[in-house]
Amino acid sequence: MKLATYTKEFAYNIKLAYPVILGMLGHTLIGVVDNFMVGNLGSTELAAVSLGNSFIFIALSLGIGFSTAITPLISEADAEKDDKKIRTTFHHGLLLCTVLGVFLFIVTVLSKQIMYLMHQPKIVADMASPYIDWVAFSLIPVIMYQGYKQFADGLSETKYSMYAIFMANVVHIFFNYVLIYGVWIFPKMGVLGAALGTVISRIMMVVFLHLLLQHNKKFSTYFKNFSFREIKKSMLRKIINLGLPSAMQMLFEVTLFTAAIWLSGSLGKNSQAANQIALTLASSTFMVAMGLSVTAMIRVSHSKGKADFKEMIVVARSIFLLAIILETIFGIFFVLFHTYLPHLFLNMSDSAQLLDNQEIIGITAQLLLVAAVFQLSDGIQVVVLGALRGLQDVKIPMYITFVAYWLIGFPISFYLGKYTELKAVGIWIGLLAGLSAAALFLYIRFARISRRLVIQNGN
Structure with missing residues (x-):
């Protein structure tokens, strides 16, 4: 096929992807605002918030991963023009997201005792404990939000969730x-004030x-007459069978990067900072890449609903190609500015920090060269994973991601980081190996699946 066959799809791919990307930046901004405002109170308070958020992040990744099951089912029903199926998927999905939010809230609160087993400073853990209680409660609304978001995404309307996140950031x-x-x-509440602000905004x-969806003509019909x-x-089981493997895929990747943070911490504070x-x-x-992954999930499941598998392959390849182009640009940017970028995160005017800063810059510059390469691996694995979710193929990809991240990536990170002179760079070479293996196998x-579908359906 000619290159133009794929590039003509770029405009629509970007139209679907950019609100998802901006929405994710909005999610990130909530954490950035917490760190910035709490950082003014002192280093102990900042450490408490960072520690607390590491627990929340793992739970949140499970909730987000699970909710992605809703999008391909909605998109497929939309292609089939089956309003009843859209409505029932939305209602069942939202109910499951609410139940999962409550479950993750309880588990996160119960698991906070792990902080004390991790040998964290007692003053930091004591301050993080009530923070976790409050922010864990915000998992309920944020995972319910994911239920609404994935429903709207499935109908190819990705901008409404972006609007909601921007308004939540103002709050x-x-x-x-x-x-x-x-x-x-x-009242002046310090760290607890940051937790309460997050709960209210979520x-x-x-x-x-x-409100945005209920009062929109396209969505309003799906909001009527909810009944237990x-x-x-059967529908609950269908969503759970898609959602649980998707949640585990996300968990495997998030915990690999969390393990990399802990490994770096064991090498010293400068390695951890870098x-x-x-x-x-x-x-x-x-x-x-995550924005393009959602786009792949929407468009592939829509083509599947129409049973047009040749179109599906063209659409999927156009998204893969766009991801490769954009991630290559990011990789070149990291190579060109790998020695300059670390300066943006450090106080270079503090003479007392001069030696530490030089070491941090040196390590970070090397890590960014590795990151430049794994931009491609990371981008490819996540967009292909989105396309596979669009095909509702999640169980084998779950096993693939486990093998890639924990049987290939982590052992390499651990060995090179702890037992060779590569140290922090070795940890990141392990991440690169895991992401590359995932990208290739996925x-x-x-x-294989797309080729088989074309042959079976003769189109």
């Missing part, structure tokens, strides 16, 4: 400011998205 900044510092009639995020009598075990800077930069470009899986 978050206001309540964080007045509750952390005690402005006007509000509740409002669901409210905003519910309509809930069927790891955090490089990870922040790599994560920001990864959001573009692509082979997609190519």
Whole structure:
């Protein structure tokens, strides 16, 4: 096929992807605002929030991964023009997201005792404990929000969730400011104020998205006459069978990167700081790939619903190609500016920090060169995973991601990081190996399934 066959799909791919990317940046901004405002209180408070959020992040990744089951089912029903199927998928999906949010809230609160087993400073753990209680409660509205979001995404309307997140960020900044510092009639609550600000903003995020969708003509019909009598075990089972493997896929990747943070910490504070800077930069470009992954899930499941598998292959390849182009640009950017970018995260005017800063810059610069290469691997694996979710193929990809990240990536990270002179760079070479293995095996899986579907359906 000619290159133009794929490039003519780019405009629509970007139209679907950019609201998802901006929405994810909105999610990230909530954490950035917490860190910035709490950082002004002191290093102990900042450490407490960072520690607390590491627990929340793992639970959140499970909730987000599970909710992705809703999108391909909705998109397929939309292609079939089956309004009843769309409505029932939405109602069952939202119910399951709500139940999962409550479950993750309880488990996160119960698991906070692990902080004390991790040999964290007692003063930090004591401060993080009530913070976790409150922010864990916000998992309920944020995973409910995911239920609404995946429903709208399935109907190819990705911008409404972006609007809701932006409005929630305004609420978050206001309540964080007045509750952390005690402005006007509000009490000065410090770290707890940051937690409460997050809870309020996430509740409002669901409210905003519910109102935006309910009062929109395209969506309003699906909001009428919800009844528990309509809930069927078969539909619940279908969503759970898609959602649980998707949640585990996300968990395997998130925990691999969390393990990399802990491994870097065991090498010393400068290695950990360098790891955090490089990870922040790599994560920001990864959001573009995540946006394209959602686009792949929507468009592939829509083609599947129409039973047009040749179109599906063209659409999927156009998204893969767009991801490769964009991630290559990001990789070149990291290579060109690998020695400059670390300066943006450090106080270079502090003479007392001069030696530490030089070491951090040296390590981060090397990590960014590795990150430049794994931009491609990471981008490819996540968009192909999106395409496979669009085909509702999740169980084999779950096993693939486990093998790639934990049987290939982590052992290499552990050995090179702990037992060779590569240290932090060795940890990231392990990440690169895991992501590359995932990208290769997942692509082979997609190519085989799509080819088989074309042959079986003769189109």
